[in-house]
Amino acid sequence: MKATAINNNYPHVSHRDASLGYRRREHVLMLLLMSPAVLVVFVLLLIPLGWLIGQSFYADGFSLEHYQRIFTEGIYWNTFWVTFRISFIVTLLALLMGYPIAYAASILPRRWSMLVLALVILPFWTSVLVRAYAWLILLQRSGVVNESLLGVGLIDAPLALVHNELGTIIATVHILLPFMVLPLYATMQKIPSDLIQAGASLGGTPLHVFMRVFFPLSLSGVLAGMTLVFVLCLGFYITPELVGGGRTVMASMLVSRNIQLYSDWGAASAVSVVLLICVLAIFYVVSRLVPLEKILGAK
Amino acid sequence: MNKLSLSRISFIGYVALVLTFLILPLLIVVPMSFSDSRFLSFPPSSFSFRWYETFFSNPGWMSAAKTSLIVAFSTALIATPIGVAAAYAINNSSHWLMRYLKIVLLLPLIVPIIIVATGVFFIYALSGMLYTIPGLIMADVMLALPYVITAVTAGLHGFDQTQEMVARSLGMNRFRAFMSVTLPQIMPSVMTGAIFAFIQALDETMVALFISGGQNQPLTVRMFTALRDEIDPTIAAISTLLTAASFALVLLLVLARKQSPA
Numbered sequence: 139m140k141a142t143a144i145n146n147n148y149p150h151v152s153h154r155d156a157s158l159g160y161r162r163r164e165h166v167l168m169l170l171l172m173s174p175a176v177l178v179v180f181v182l183l184l185i186p187l188g189w190l191i192g193q194s195f196y197a198d199g200f201s202l203e204h205y206q207r208i209f210t211e212g213i214y215w216n217t218f219w220v221t222f223r224i225s226f227i228v229t230l231l232a233l234l235m236g237y238p239i240a241y242a243a244s245i246l247p248r249r250w251s252m253l254v255l256a257l258v259i260l261p262f263w264t265s266v267l268v269r270a271y272a273w274l275i276l277l278q279r280s281g282v283v284n285e286s287l288l289g290v291g292l293i294d295a296p297l298a299l300v301h302n303e304l305g306t307i308i309a310t311v312h313i314l315l316p317f318m319v320l321p322l323y324a325t326m327q328k329i330p331s332d333l334i335q336a337g338a339s340l341g342g343t344p345l346h347v348f349m350r351v352f353f354p355l356s357l358s359g360v361l362a363g364m365t366l367v368f369v370l371c372l373g374f375y376i377t378p379e380l381v382g383g384g385r386t387v388m389a390s391m392l393v394s395r396n397i398q399l400y401s402d403w404g405a406a407s408a409v410s411v412v413l414l415i416c417v418l419a420i421f422y423v424v425s426r427l428v429p430l431e432k433i434l435g436a437k
Numbered sequence: 438m439n440k441l442s443l444s445r446i447s448f449i450g451y452v453a454l455v456l457t458f459l460i461l462p463l464l465i466v467v468p469m470s471f472s473d474s475r476f477l478s479f480p481p482s483s484f485s486f487r488w489y490e491t492f493f494s495n496p497g498w499m500s501a502a503k504t505s506l507i508v509a510f511s512t513a514l515i516a517t518p519i520g521v522a523a524a525y526a527i528n529n530s531s532h533w534l535m536r537y538l539k540i541v542l543l544l545p546l547i548v549p550i551i552i553v554a555t556g557v558f559f560i561y562a563l564s565g566m567l568y569t570i571p572g573l574i575m576a577d578v579m580l581a582l583p584y585v586i587t588a589v590t591a592g593l594h595g596f597d598q599t600q601e602m603v604a605r606s607l608g609m610n611r612f613r614a615f616m617s618v619t620l621p622q623i624m625p626s627v628m629t630g631a632i633f634a635f636i637q638a639l640d641e642t643m644v645a646l647f648i649s650g651g652q653n654q655p656l657t658v659r660m661f662t663a664l665r666d667e668i669d670p671t672i673a674a675i676s677t678l679l680t681a682a683s684f685a686l687v688l689l690l691v692l693a694r695k696q697s698p699a
Contacts, residue, residue: 168530175523175582176538182579183544186556235455242452257456261463263683265640267660268676272462274668275469282465315459373549376642380664390551397555397647410552417549434546434583 187414193407204408214392214409221389224307224378225371231311232367233360236318240359243319244326255323262316270380273309274300277381301383309381314370318363321435325359326352362433365424369417389413463680470673488674498659498671504649505639505656507570512577512638517631519578520585525615527586528593546583550643553580558647568650576644581634588633592626593619628693632686639682 197203208214243254261269276282277299284296299305329352337347375390382388389409396406424433473485492498527539545553557576558567566572596619604614620627642657649658656675663669 165532168526171522171526172538174519175542178579179541182557186560238452239455257460261459263687264680269462271672271676272466275465373551375551393551413549414552
């Protein structure tokens with residue numbers, strides 16, 4: 139009600155004090171409107187995060203024991219190494235597969251580019267579980283891929299494509315590829331075609347124009363896509379758990395096992411904190427170069 | 438010239454190959470769901486609806502589906518107004534605090550989901566919200582908020598704020614001015630946000646794995662457990678239904694956007 143009275147007066151306000159009072163009330167109102175959303179995130183995310191950080195330093199009093207374990211015990215080291223290795227490979231593959239797709243979508247005539255984008259977005263809107271299931275069917279010993287390869291005569295015995303790291307990588311690339319294509323496409327779409335034509339009219343070969351004009355202009359999209367894919371992959375759980383067959387242990391699975399099997403909150407929280415620091419550090423560094431909204435835009 | 442067309446053909450071939458990779462899993466699940474065989478074979482030997490029958494006649498799957506729908510509808514209903522209010526505030530205020538609060542609201546997208554799940558599990562264990570439907574709904578509201586806020590903020594950017602000012606200077610109070618002038622014009626983005634919230638709640642698996650149990654397990658958690666234990670073709674039927682539901686919603690979204698480009 140107060141806001142109403144002020145607002146009705148607002149267009150006529152010229153007095154400095156009244157205007158200041160209005161602005162202050164305006165700020166209060168805006169913060170109030172913001173508060174339910176902030177409260178939800180605060181209670182369900184920030185408080186637990188604070189507690190997790192506290193737990194990671196706690197073992198009968200302040201202690202660095204949990205962190206020591208991460209940096210000395212083989213299982214922990216190995217898990218982080220596997221997680222980073224898979225994330226690197228997945229990011230690289232997603233870039234190699236995603237860049238040509240985004241490029242095609244940005245240069246093709248509208249009807250064709252819509253088709254390409256639709257084929258990228260359709261799997262994007264399909265549940266991760268559905269896709270994990272599909273990959274299990276496709277890649278298993280007597281699955282479609284093995285049967286076809288055997289049928290054609292390319293292989294003599296079925297390949298182990300699933301329940302291992304390879305299967306995890308294939309399914310993860312599939313799930314994260316749209317996160318690479320969408321920021322790339324958003325960037326490429328904004329590159330003026332005049333520039334490419336100008337390059338060509340000045341005598342550049344298509345490859346030369348692409349390397350010297352188009353590619354450098356698309357780099358912010360490359361960075362945004364790579365960051366998003368890498369960071370999402372670092373925290374991946376469902377796909378490696380289902381397709382990896384329990385042998386490819388990633389950092390998130392270590393957290394989950396420590397809690398659900400051993401109720402070891404100290405170890406789980408220390409792993410979480412290390413994972414979180416990696417993710418935040420990557421976002422922080424990249425956000426100096428590309429705005430955060432642009433990176434998260436596709437998500 | 439010859440060399441150029443050769444490179445063009447190989448480029449098109451490569452793109453087609455990657456697109457096939459993207460779409461292949463979806464093309465495999467649908468025929469699987471209509472297969473008559475218990476074993477995974479492709480192409481299926483004969484056509485049947487038996488896995489759909491299994492799904493619809495199993496009380497466990499049905500109660501999981503009901504939980505999922507209740508949670509998804511409630512999430513959209515709660516996250517949308519909260520998100521619209523926050524987006525309105527972000528759009529209208531230049532207060533220094535806003536910059537930080539905006540980042541706080543993006544956090545559910547930035548923090549790895551396993552850590553979100555661990556945190557929510559902890560706070561629910563303390564407050565007795567573990568294994569409850571309201572607990573699931575609130576967790577999904579938090580995860581949906583960034584999507585709603587992003588969609589509505591984009592809508593507000595394309596809206597001329599002076600219209601609301603005019604309505605207010607003509608004597609309308611702010612809430613009425615918003616409801617009757619601003620809201621109808623940003624409706625397509627609000628709908629987009631609501632549908633995003635719904636789909637995200639329907640799809641959410643990770644947090645639900647930690648905080649749901651017993652009678653209140655959503656479809657995704659049951660599917661996850663089923664997939665881990667054995668490959669049951671009922672999953673193909675559910676997958677097909679879920680995928681069809683997602684596509685129907687996305688279609689709705691495209692139509693909502695077409696009505697007025699906000």
